[in-house]
Amino acid sequence: MSLNMLGAPGFGDDLIGCECIPGLSFTLAAGGGHALRASVLRDFFGLLVTMCLEEAVLVLRLLLCLWLDMLWALFFGVSLLLPLAVFVAVFDFISVMDAMLKAK
8 A cells, every 4th residue: 555645646546444343444545635435324324224223133032032031920920930030031131142242
C-alpha cells in the first residue's frame, strides 16, 4: 500500500482497509480525505439487522422456555417445581448464549 503524498491523481491511489468488527470494514482513501465506501453503510446496517434478529430470536426462545417451564410448574405444583423451572430457564439461556458465541 502506498500513500499519495504528492496528491497527484493516479499515483498511489490505494485504499487502506480497516476491519474493526468482523464483517464490517471501512476504507480510508489514501491521498484524498477520508472517504467511506457506500458499501460500508450497507454492511453496517446489514450487521445491525442481523444482530437485532439474533437477539430477538434469543429473547423469544428464552421467553418460550420460561413460559413452558412455568406452565409445567403450575400444572405439577408451584411449591416444588418453581425453582426447577427457573433453573431450567436460566440453563436454556446460558446454552443459547454459548451457541451464539461459538457460531460467531
